[in-house]
Amino acid sequence: MSPQDPPVVSVRDLAKHYPLRSWWGGKGSVFRAVEGVSFDIRPGETLGLVGESGSGKSTIGRAVTMLNPPTSGTIAFEGTDLATLSAGAMRRMRARMQTVFQDPYAALNPRMSAGDYVAEAFVLHRREMRGPERREAVAALFQRVGLDPRFMGRYPHQFSGGQRQRICIARAIALKPSFIVADEPIAALDVSIQAQVVNLLQDLQDEMGLSYLFISHDLRMVRYLCHRVAVLWRGRIVEMAEADVLYADPRHPYTRRLLAAVPLPDPAAERARLAARDIGRHDQPPDGPLTEVAPGHWVAMPRIEAA
Amino acid sequence: MTKPLLDVRDLAVAFDTDGGAVHAVNGVSYTLREGETLGIVGESGSGKSVHVLAMLGLIPRPPGRITGGQVLFEGRDLLALKERELQKIRGGAIGFVFQDPMSSLNPGMTVAAQIVEPLRIHLGLDARGARARAKDLLDLVRIPNAAARLDQYPHEFSGGQRQRVMIAIGLSCRPKLLIADEATTALDVTVQAEIVALVQELKRELGMAIIWITHDLGVVAGISDTVQVMYAGRILERGPVDDIFADPRNAYTLGLLRSLPDLSGSRAGRRRLHQIEGAPPDMRHLPPGDPFAPRNAFATPRCRAEMPPLSQAHGAAPGHLVAAWYDLPKLLAAEAVR
Amino acid sequence: MSTGTPIAETTALAAPAGSPALLQEPGTLSAFWRRLRARPSAVAGLVIVGLLILMAVFAPWIAPYDPTATDWGNVRGAPSLAHPFGGDEVGRDVLARIIYGARASLGAGLVSVALAVSLGLPLGLLAGYAGGWIDGAISRLTDALLAIPFLILAIALAAFLGPSLVNAMIAIGLSATSTFIRLTRAQVRAVAAEEFVEAARALGNPPWRIAIRHILPNIVPAILVQATLTIAAAIIAEASLSFLGLGQQPPEPSWGAMLNTAKNFMDQAPWMAIWPGLSIFLAVLAFNLFGDGLRDALDPRQRT
Numbered sequence: 001m002s003p004q005d006p007p008v009v010s011v012r013d014l015a016k017h018y019p020l021r022s023w024w025g026g027k028g029s030v031f032r033a034v035e036g037v038s039f040d041i042r043p044g045e046t047l048g049l050v051g052e053s054g055s056g057k058s059t060i061g062r063a064v065t066m067l068n069p070p071t072s073g074t075i076a077f078e079g080t081d082l083a084t085l086s087a088g089a090m091r092r093m094r095a096r097m098q099t100v101f102q103d104p105y106a107a108l109n110p111r112m113s114a115g116d117y118v119a120e121a122f123v124l125h126r127r128e129m130r131g132p133e134r135r136e137a138v139a140a141l142f143q144r145v146g147l148d149p150r151f152m153g154r155y156p157h158q159f160s161g162g163q164r165q166r167i168c169i170a171r172a173i174a175l176k177p178s179f180i181v182a183d184e185p186i187a188a189l190d191v192s193i194q195a196q197v198v199n200l201l202q203d204l205q206d207e208m209g210l211s212y213l214f215i216s217h218d219l220r221m222v223r224y225l226c227h228r229v230a231v232l233w234r235g236r237i238v239e240m241a242e243a244d245v246l247y248a249d250p251r252h253p254y255t256r257r258l259l260a261a262v263p264l265p266d267p268a269a270e271r272a273r274l275a276a277r278d279i280g281r282h283d284q285p286p287d288g289p290l291t292e293v294a295p296g297h298w299v300a301m302p303r304i305e306a307a
Numbered sequence: 308m309t310k311p312l313l314d315v316r317d318l319a320v321a322f323d324t325d326g327g328a329v330h331a332v333n334g335v336s337y338t339l340r341e342g343e344t345l346g347i348v349g350e351s352g353s354g355k356s357v358h359v360l361a362m363l364g365l366i367p368r369p370p371g372r373i374t375g376g377q378v379l380f381e382g383r384d385l386l387a388l389k390e391r392e393l394q395k396i397r398g399g400a401i402g403f404v405f406q407d408p409m410s411s412l413n414p415g416m417t418v419a420a421q422i423v424e425p426l427r428i429h430l431g432l433d434a435r436g437a438r439a440r441a442k443d444l445l446d447l448v449r450i451p452n453a454a455a456r457l458d459q460y461p462h463e464f465s466g467g468q469r470q471r472v473m474i475a476i477g478l479s480c481r482p483k484l485l486i487a488d489e490a491t492t493a494l495d496v497t498v499q500a501e502i503v504a505l506v507q508e509l510k511r512e513l514g515m516a517i518i519w520i521t522h523d524l525g526v527v528a529g530i531s532d533t534v535q536v537m538y539a540g541r542i543l544e545r546g547p548v549d550d551i552f553a554d555p556r557n558a559y560t561l562g563l564l565r566s567l568p569d570l571s572g573s574r575a576g577r578r579r580l581h582q583i584e585g586a587p588p589d590m591r592h593l594p595p596g597d598p599f600a601p602r603n604a605f606a607t608p609r610c611r612a613e614m615p616p617l618s619q620a621h622g623a624a625p626g627h628l629v630a631a632w633y634d635l636p637k638l639l640a641a642e643a644v645r
Numbered sequence: 646m647s648t649g650t651p652i653a654e655t656t657a658l659a660a661p662a663g664s665p666a667l668l669q670e671p672g673t674l675s676a677f678w679r680r681l682r683a684r685p686s687a688v689a690g691l692v693i694v695g696l697l698i699l700m701a702v703f704a705p706w707i708a709p710y711d712p713t714a715t716d717w718g719n720v721r722g723a724p725s726l727a728h729p730f731g732g733d734e735v736g737r738d739v740l741a742r743i744i745y746g747a748r749a750s751l752g753a754g755l756v757s758v759a760l761a762v763s764l765g766l767p768l769g770l771l772a773g774y775a776g777g778w779i780d781g782a783i784s785r786l787t788d789a790l791l792a793i794p795f796l797i798l799a800i801a802l803a804a805f806l807g808p809s810l811v812n813a814m815i816a817i818g819l820s821a822t823s824t825f826i827r828l829t830r831a832q833v834r835a836v837a838a839e840e841f842v843e844a845a846r847a848l849g850n851p852p853w854r855i856a857i858r859h860i861l862p863n864i865v866p867a868i869l870v871q872a873t874l875t876i877a878a879a880i881i882a883e884a885s886l887s888f889l890g891l892g893q894q895p896p897e898p899s900w901g902a903m904l905n906t907a908k909n910f911m912d913q914a915p916w917m918a919i920w921p922g923l924s925i926f927l928a929v930l931a932f933n934l935f936g937d938g939l940r941d942a943l944d945p946r947q948r949t
Contacts, residue, residue: 001653052495053466067847111862120858124849156642162588171848190350191522192559192602194581202579217496222566224577228754244573261500263525265567267548270529274504505676 006042006079007063008179014038014073015060016235034235036201043178044205046212048226048243050219050258054292056235058217061181062220064213065099079179085248092214095125098172100120102184104164107154115152116169118142121174145200166200173204181213186221198225219262222238223247231255237290251299252290311338311379312483312516318376320354320361320540323369327591332358333540335377336617341483344510344517346548347532348524348563354540355520356488360599362386362488364393381483392504399429403476403517404470406489411473412461418445419457422476429480444475446529447512449505467498471505478509488520503530524563528552533626536560539588539598542617546627554636556629557621558603559583597630605633680942687938691896693931696731701747712745713896721914731916734906742898743920749899750928753814753883753892754876761825762820762872766821769797769829774837774856783826790823801893810883810899813892817882822876828871834863839863844864877929884925900925 014037031210041047049057062068064075066082079095085093097169101107108117118138122129129137139149145166155163162233165185172180182201186194187291198221204210216222222229230240231254239252250256264270290298318545320332331437332354339345349355360366362378362385378385380401386395397403405411413421426432432440438457446454448471460470470490477485487506490627507530509603510517519530527534528548535545544557555561565581585602588594596613600606609615620629622636629635681687700707712718719732730739772783799816806812836842837860845859886892887901895902900921907917 052497064637066849067843082670088851091849091851094847099847101840101844107844109841109845109863111857112859119849120845121848124854166326168844191563192350192583192589193522193586194564194582195580199580199582219496220568224580227574257497261497263500263503263523263529265524265528265552265564267528267531267552270525274507274529298652323682325676 002036007042008045008074008078009041009042009213010074010076011060011064012074012076013064014057014060014075015071016063016068017071023059027157028153029101030035032235032298034063034070037100037232037235037237039230039237041179041211041213043211044209045228046205046214046226049215050215050217050222050224050231051228051231051232052217052258054234055232058183059235061099061183061213061215065094065097065181067099075297091115092125095121095175096108096177097179097181098175098177099181099183100165100168100172100185103156103159103170103188105156105188107168108164113153113155114147114159115142116151117156118171118174136282137174138170145170146196159195162196165189168196169204171198173210176208177210177243179211181211181215183215184217185214185292186218187216194221201225219259231258237298238300239298240290241294242265245294245297251293251297251298275287308401310341311597312341312343313339314377314379315358315362316377316379318358318361318378319376320357320366320375321372322366323372324591328588330593331540331590332361333593335537335540335542336376337535337542337545338375339484339516339518340514342370342514342517344530344532346527346534347518347537348522348534349520349537350522350587352539352590353537355537358540359403359486359488359518363396363397363403364388364390364502378531380407398425398476399480400482401484401486402480402482403486403488404473404490406492406544412469414461416474417458417460418464420558422457422472422479425476426481440479441475444479445472446480446507448472448475450475460592465498466494467501469503470494471530473504474506474509478513478515482515484516484521486518489522490519491526492521492523497512498524504529524567536563537594539590541598541614541632542628543597543599544629544631545617546620547624548628550624550627554623554627556623556627557638558633558635558636559600561635562602605635605638606631646921663813663916675943681938683939684941686934687942690931690934690936690938692811693927694935695749695750697928699930700744701907704744704748708738708741708744712741712898713895721917723914724916730920731914733903733914733917734910737896737898739874739903739916739920742903743900743924746898746900746903746921747928749810749893750880750883750888750901751896751926753810753817754928756881756930757814757817757879758816758821758872758875761821761875763867764818765822765825766829766868767932769826769866770833770856770861772826773830773833774852774860781829784830785824787826790819790826793820795820796885799886799891808891808894810887810893810897813883813886817879820882821879824871825868826874828867829864832867833860834869836860836863870936873932873939877932877936880928880932881924 003303012035015032016034017032020029020031037060039047049060051057059068065072066075069083077093079094082090110267115138119134119142120136122134138152142149142152145247147163147166147170159167163234185201186197190199202210202225206213214222214226226243228241229243229246230237230244231252232238233254238257239246239250246255250259264273291301293299315338316336318332318335321330322329325637335354337359347355357366361371361373364385373386376386382398385396388396388502414557419438419441422444423434423437426440432636441457443452445456450456450471462535464472491502503526506517517530519527521527530580531548533545534548534551536543536551536557538559544551544555544560551560552564554607554632555564568580583602588598588601594601594611597606597610597615600610603610615630615632617628617630619625620627621634714737715730716736719736719738721729721734722728722732722736724731728740730743733739733742768783772780791833795816798820799813802812802816842859845855852857861886869949883892883899884901884904887899888905889904893899893902903921907914907921910917
């Protein structure tokens with residue numbers, strides 16, 4: 001990974017609007033779920049997308065993969081503008097870009113065996129593969145994500161949450177994609193299982209040079225896992241920087257508030273944090289254009305200060 | 308030491324399913340003093356929520372069964388009480404707040420109606436008195452403009468405000484014990500911070516005891532006097548909060564603390580996340596000994612055969628109890644030498 | 646890291662709430678059998694259904710007489726050792742006619758429901774998954790079908806094509822189609838909102854494959870339950886049509902047609918009415934018991 005490599009994903013001025021019906025059924029205003037979002041993800045890089053519920057982070061994840069195409073803006077994936085692709089070409093493109101969903105209980109088809117679920121990637125995109133060859137490839141994927149290949153015939157309800165997420169990951173990497181959107185991949189998992197899945201994601205990145213868009217509300221895990229982090233507030237990026245820089249030197253008031261809210265697993269420090277907190281303050285974060293305050297560190301500056 | 312407010316003795320709960328009995332709680336014993344805040348940490352299936360629901364008579368029976376034990380609250384065994392008497396305690400001397408503020412509130416009733424109800428039942432207030440107290444309660448949980456908001460419906464409140472309303476209802480009858488079950492899990496982190504700070508302040512003002520159930524070690528660190536770690540329906544470790552975090556004696560507690568991301572230094576130099584191998588046990592077929600033994604690198608043959616009792620940890624602070632046959636500090640020291 | 650045993654991470658209380666459309670827990674047939682066997686009424690229903698089907702299939706070997714052969718010595722004959730169920734108005738053996746009549750009744754039930762499912766399932770799938778104007782068109786068609794009274798449709802068909810068992814089956818099947826369109830459509834819409842359908846799209850599944858491979862298997866249980874219950878209704882419908890002379894034509898036996906002739910001899914030969922009446926009752930009850938048990942076994946949560 002180096003800054004000179006062309007980005008895998010390049011998002012420019014992404015917007016997603018939903019029409020709001022007025023009460024008489026006529027055309028009303030629009031709800032701007034996402035507005036003016038731009039970012040690049042370089043090969044082998046993990047970009048973290050953090051924000052609270054309603055900030056638009058999942059909307060962006062689904063727009064980037066065209067599962068829920070944006071209202072406006074461009075998404076260039078490996079140099080191709082995804083909006084120009086036909087439905088069939090887009091489906092073929094999905095071999096290169098995958099998604100790992102939040103809830104491994106919901107993301108698996110309850111009536112498909114784990115092996116069939118993973119094999120579907122080959123059935124769709126490697127049609128020349130024969131049955132035995134496919135079986136072998138699936139078994140290798142099971143092994144790779146830490147599942148016993150003997151479980152290929154089992155159904156989702158026979159697996160634990162962590163195992164299910166491994167099945168989803170096996171399917172996502174089956175076609176050796178270059179980019180994976182991980183939409184809250186550990187939020188539904190138990191604490192003791194989260195580390196297993198994060199380590200797996202990281203190993204796969206090292207091995208395959210994957211790029212991730214890691215969507216999460218877990219600010220500690222984001223800091224640990226991500227190279228760069230973008231902070232979303234009401235559908236806009238308010239700050240974006242290298243993870244270490246962002247956490248050490250947050251510039252935007254919302255970023256500060258968000259980071260200050262993270263509980264610390266250290267009794268003395270956490271008690272001090274709670275005691276110092278000034279609760280009930282709802283700053284209206286300033287909302288201006290993104291400005292590069294330091295190399296690679298972008299902040300939505302208050303208009304008044306920017307002027 | 309003051310007398311215990313709550314004394315749980317050997318509580319056991321099972322659920323009958325098509326696939327056999329699920330042993331959700333397997334002999335849980337502990338005491339809670341007046342004014343004490345107990346943080347209970349555990350994963351899904353640890354029994355942390357089920358055991359509290361069971362003592363309040365809130366598990367569906369069947370399929371649920373309380374298979375043993377006593378729960379003494381101010382000296383009275385809650386498990387032996389008739390449903391009518393239990394109802395008086397629930398929402399009265401024991402208030403509770405659950406995870407999902409949306410589904411815990413009735414969407415078709417105004418907030419006032421839902422706060423007033425327990426006040427009239429438990430405190431016997433008249434309509435006017437109950438309404439005045441409801442307004443005071445919304446003030447107490449810092450909902451601005453309380454008098455006007457009383458007549459609004461739950462959907463007119465934000466998620467955080469709804470949880471404040473739930474806390475107001477939980478506190479409405481001046482409980483001696485407030486039980487919060489994953490009360491901030493569904494909330495955004497900034498809202499969680501506000502709710503936790505609010506509960507801290509209310510505790511200082513009102514002095515009730517709190518049982519705070521969560522999977523988040525960070526939240527527990529800040530608000531607890533005592534921490535109790537549960538796994539597979541058992542207490543594996545329990546002690547003063549600072550001691551548990553600084554000197555964990557059970558391998559599961561240690562694993563949980565170690566699996567938190569290391570955020571020191573720069574990203575490049577950081578170690579890989581520590582991971583606890585394996586998955587929680589099948590609660591229908593629990594291993595014979597320590598339920599964590601199959602995932603525990605430190606486990607001895609005895610751990611696999613026999614459940615260790617919860618007893619004072621050697622050389623640890625008084626009241627720091629652990630269920631372990633092994634001596635964790637010794638093993639860690641040996642590991643460090645290697 | 647994987648352990649050899651399936652893991653129950655959730656207690657009974659924390660069981661993940663799924664959509665009612667998904668008849669879980671799916672998977673192993675043995676688990677399904679265990680749940681079905683736990684319901685004695687369902688097992689009884691299944692056994693009776695099985696026996697009735699065997700009776701219909703092996704009628705030529707079981708029946709003591711030719712069901713259309715007349716015997717002047719047995720006209721309205723009371724039950725006897727030679728004719729345990731008695732004889733009808735032209736001396737045919739009632740037992741033989743009951744046994745052969747099962748072919749008409751069960752056949753009508755199965756064929757008409759098969760017709761209804763084979764029309765209703767694809768249309769419902771299309772309406773539920775495609776949405777838009779296709780959904781609108783199919784839904785209006787369903788409303789129109791529901792607006793035609795079943796008997797009028799049957800009488801019209803009989804008028805155009807002549808009364809016969811086949812035409813009765815067609816009339817019954819067409820009438821039941823709207824039920825299956827509606828059920829399928831509702832189920833598809835519920836399943837289509839599940840995350841695994843989005844996951845299927847994310848992998849690059851074309852729409853037809855999502856419908857067939859991902860949605861269809863998840864709605865089959867609900868269709869199966871409805872089909873079983875509809876068979877019971879179809880058996881009654883066939884009996885009604887035959888009773889009115891719009892179904893099975895003489896001299897071929899059908900329980901409904903037998904009741905039709907029996908009504909003229911109620912005081913002289915009540916056995917002519919009792920046996921076909923009991924047969925209809927038993928068959929309908931069996932299918933209903935089995936259908937209810939099936940629903941419980943396939944979806945334990947749907948119990949009230």
